[in-house]
Amino acid sequence: MSPNRRLTDAHPTLATVAHRAGVSRQTVSNALNSPDLLKPETLARVLAVIDELGYSPNRAARQLRTRSSKLIGLRVEPANDATSPAPRDRFLHALVDRAARTGHQLLLFSGDPGDPLDGYDALLRATAVDGFVVLDQHTGASQSDLLRRIGAPFVTFGRPWDDPASSRPWVDVDDAAGVRNATEHLLAGGHPCVAWFDRAAGGPVDADRRSGWQAAVRAAGVPTDGLTRSLHHDVATSRAEAGLLLDEGVRAFACSTDTLALGVLQAALDRGLRPGVDVGVTGFDDSPAAQLCWPGLTSVRRPLEEVAAEIVDLLGAVLSLRPVENPARLLEPDLVVRASTHGG
Amino acid sequence: MSPNRRLTDAHPTLATVAHRAGVSRQTVSNALNSPDLLKPETLARVLAVIDELGYSPNRAARQLRTRSSKLIGLRVEPANDATSPAPRDRFLHALVDRAARTGHQLLLFSGDPGDPLDGYDALLRATAVDGFVVLDQHTGASQSDLLRRIGAPFVTFGRPWDDPASSRPWVDVDDAAGVRNATEHLLAGGHPCVAWFDRAAGGPVDADRRSGWQAAVRAAGVPTDGLTRSLHHDVATSRAEAGLLLDEGVRAFACSTDTLALGVLQAALDRGLRPGVDVGVTGFDDSPAAQLCWPGLTSVRRPLEEVAAEIVDLLGAVLSLRPVENPARLLEPDLVVRASTHGG
DNA sequence: ATGAAAGCGCTAACAA
DNA sequence: TTGTTAGCGCTTTCAT
Numbered sequence: 001m002s003p004n005r006r007l008t009d010a011h012p013t014l015a016t017v018a019h020r021a022g023v024s025r026q027t028v029s030n031a032l033n034s035p036d037l038l039k040p041e042t043l044a045r046v047l048a049v050i051d052e053l054g055y056s057p058n059r060a061a062r063q064l065r066t067r068s069s070k071l072i073g074l075r076v077e078p079a080n081d082a083t084s085p086a087p088r089d090r091f092l093h094a095l096v097d098r099a100a101r102t103g104h105q106l107l108l109f110s111g112d113p114g115d116p117l118d119g120y121d122a123l124l125r126a127t128a129v130d131g132f133v134v135l136d137q138h139t140g141a142s143q144s145d146l147l148r149r150i151g152a153p154f155v156t157f158g159r160p161w162d163d164p165a166s167s168r169p170w171v172d173v174d175d176a177a178g179v180r181n182a183t184e185h186l187l188a189g190g191h192p193c194v195a196w197f198d199r200a201a202g203g204p205v206d207a208d209r210r211s212g213w214q215a216a217v218r219a220a221g222v223p224t225d226g227l228t229r230s231l232h233h234d235v236a237t238s239r240a241e242a243g244l245l246l247d248e249g250v251r252a253f254a255c256s257t258d259t260l261a262l263g264v265l266q267a268a269l270d271r272g273l274r275p276g277v278d279v280g281v282t283g284f285d286d287s288p289a290a291q292l293c294w295p296g297l298t299s300v301r302r303p304l305e306e307v308a309a310e311i312v313d314l315l316g317a318v319l320s321l322r323p324v325e326n327p328a329r330l331l332e333p334d335l336v337v338r339a340s341t342h343g344g
Numbered sequence: 345m346s347p348n349r350r351l352t353d354a355h356p357t358l359a360t361v362a363h364r365a366g367v368s369r370q371t372v373s374n375a376l377n378s379p380d381l382l383k384p385e386t387l388a389r390v391l392a393v394i395d396e397l398g399y400s401p402n403r404a405a406r407q408l409r410t411r412s413s414k415l416i417g418l419r420v421e422p423a424n425d426a427t428s429p430a431p432r433d434r435f436l437h438a439l440v441d442r443a444a445r446t447g448h449q450l451l452l453f454s455g456d457p458g459d460p461l462d463g464y465d466a467l468l469r470a471t472a473v474d475g476f477v478v479l480d481q482h483t484g485a486s487q488s489d490l491l492r493r494i495g496a497p498f499v500t501f502g503r504p505w506d507d508p509a510s511s512r513p514w515v516d517v518d519d520a521a522g523v524r525n526a527t528e529h530l531l532a533g534g535h536p537c538v539a540w541f542d543r544a545a546g547g548p549v550d551a552d553r554r555s556g557w558q559a560a561v562r563a564a565g566v567p568t569d570g571l572t573r574s575l576h577h578d579v580a581t582s583r584a585e586a587g588l589l590l591d592e593g594v595r596a597f598a599c600s601t602d603t604l605a606l607g608v609l610q611a612a613l614d615r616g617l618r619p620g621v622d623v624g625v626t627g628f629d630d631s632p633a634a635q636l637c638w639p640g641l642t643s644v645r646r647p648l649e650e651v652a653a654e655i656v657d658l659l660g661a662v663l664s665l666r667p668v669e670n671p672a673r674l675l676e677p678d679l680v681v682r683a684s685t686h687g688g
Numbered sequence: 689a690t691g692a693a694a695g696c697g698c699t700a701a702c703a704a
Numbered sequence: 705t706t707g708t709t710a711g712c713g714c715t716t717t718c719a720t
Binding site: 011054055056057058059060061063064069071076078084085086088089090092093096097100105106107108109110121122125126127128235258259262266269287288289292293294 | 355398399400401402403404405407408413415420422428429430432433434436437440441444449450451452453454465466469470471472579602603606610613631632633636637638
Binding site: 367368369370371374381382383386405407408409410411 | 705706707708711712713714
């Protein structure tokens with residue numbers, strides 16, 4: 001009785017399938033994991049039963065045996081100034097999609113906001129995840145240090161700013177190149193100089209972006225004195241500062257974020273200046289606000305889908321202990337041109 | 345030798361701890377799961393060893409035994425018109441945080457975009473998740489039907505519009521009340537009538553929001569004829585339509601989304617009308633764009649953190665087979681007042 | 689090409 | 705209060 005009951009259970013197991021197909025459990029397992037070992041007709045019969053019964057291997061059992069969860073951990077930080085929600089959402093989706101291609105799923109976990117390392121260790125020791133994707137854009141390398149110490153396989157989105165020689169695998173976007181591109185675009189519009197706005201608390205990321213502006217203006221040989229501002233990150237502050245510069249006659253602004261750029265745009269509109277004609281403004285991250293605002297904000301768009309793809313690829317290599325050809329990958333962003341630099 | 349090697353392994357197990365503490369494996373297990381069963385001094389000793397060894401129970405083994413993964417599945421849809429990224433990000437974070445309070449984590453998975461049901465069944469049969477949170481705001485009830493059929497524990501964010509009598513657990517926001525509130529706010533500003541803009545493809549959600557506008561204008565006894573528009577969901581369309589109405593003298597607009605509201609705002613600015621003084625506009629979802637645009641957009645803000653909390657609570661009840669007191673929870677949104685309706 | 693045995697690490701049920 | 709036994713469902717190893 002008992003064996004029979006089991007065989008008709010809601011959750012069929014290998015044994016259920018094996019019995020129904022008249023083979024051993026091992027053969028069913030092979031049908032799934034090494035189909036080429038089976039005689040084609042056996043394989044067909046087993047697969048038919050699997051399909052008929054709607055059998056899926058129990059993840060916990062497989063995980064226990066193989067020591068692989070096919071799960072990638074991602075710690076979600078509380079909403080903060082560093083990462084705006086829309087790009088994060090875009091990245092997350094891309095990550096889920098790309099991970100799916102290698103049979104992985106994402107495990108989201110939260111940690112004590114006061115401790116950037118909280119949660120990683122426990123998940124790893126519990127063998128709950130195979131590895132991590134770390135959003136290390138702004139926090140520095142402390143996470144990476146710990147992860148390396150506990151032997152966690154991981155790939156970060158973000159460079160090791162404080163240790164460029166580090167051999168840990170990372171993927172990042174060349175923000176500086178994007179900003180340089182944007183600045184050159186402004187200069188090509190005929191502006192004799194370009195101001196730079198960034199976040200006072202922007203850290204190495206904003207410093208990197210600024211370096212892109214610097215490279216462009218230096219190459220062009222245009223003046224830079226008194227044209228940079230590091231601001232509190234909100235529209236009002238940016239608007240006020242931009243107003244001052246506009247009143248001095250400055251007509252082009254490259255900004256480290258869309259928020260700052262929107263402030264500049266407003267200051268220009270305040271003064272009856274036509275964006276894209278009288279004045280040029282560029283932002284960063286191609287946020288919804290950049291797309292929706294009037295008259296549209298030219299912005300640097302990071303290839304987050306590609307970033308996700310590279311991260312998954314790299315993590316796959318790390319997990320399989322494959323030697324990684326190039327563990328540091330820097331991707332080029334695009335410039336999305338809108339009316340703030342082009343037309344009216 | 346072999347047993348000794350095991351005991352000093354990187355990943356300690358119950359046996360390792362038990363041996364070190366001089367107790368049985370079961371006692372160690374109890375120390376973790378039913379500490380009150382142990383004699384305090386035994387407990388202390390075991391916990392000390394656990395701490396010393398950095399032991400965490402293997403998730404797969406526990407999951408296999410208890411048939412509970414402590415994982416909640418959430419299918420992420422490709423970015424679409426229905427859900428904007430910022431609110432989704434906000435909700436996701438809240439969900440992760442709230443789930444953590446009951447020891448749960450989120451498993452993100454993707455499914456074939458053409459099949460809204462893809463992925464659920466497989467995860468459930470693999471006992472990879474304990475239950476699901478379903479974002480059912482726009483897709484209709486097909487997901488719920490399937491989930492119910494396969495016996496999956498789940499809670500949806502979104503009402504069963506097509507079957508209000510359904511007993512499935514859900515949490516939703518009373519969008520209609522939010523819009524009614526916004527409309528009354530506009531009327532209180534002295535406007536003799538209020539136009540309504542929504543998405544042509546908005547489905548029951550936009551119909552619900554519209555009903556809030558309807559309730560407010562009817563209660564106020566103001567005219568409604570020719571004041572509603574169902575539009576393609578972009579700023580340009582909204583701006584053009586708003587222009588027509590503005591030219592007819594309409595001065596107040598309640599909108600089903602921030603995107604539509606931004607179009608209205610632009611149309612007003614085109615005509616030199618002062619938002620918050622000459623004309624009033626309200627949006628929905630308090631998006632970053634609403635916060636960043638000039639002069640700021642009054643918008644209905646959904647309590648997504650509360651929604652997440654209620655969902656986790658409800659799912660907890662469903663999972664534990666606790667009888668659910670109130671399996672249908674409707675939360676009230678707030679109105680965030682900005683310059684588009686107030687001041688200039 | 690297929691089957692049998694063993695065991696991954698844990699907890700439920702029972703025994704002491 | 706603690707220990708013993710058994711087994712969750714799977715895959716690895718080895719035998720056939």
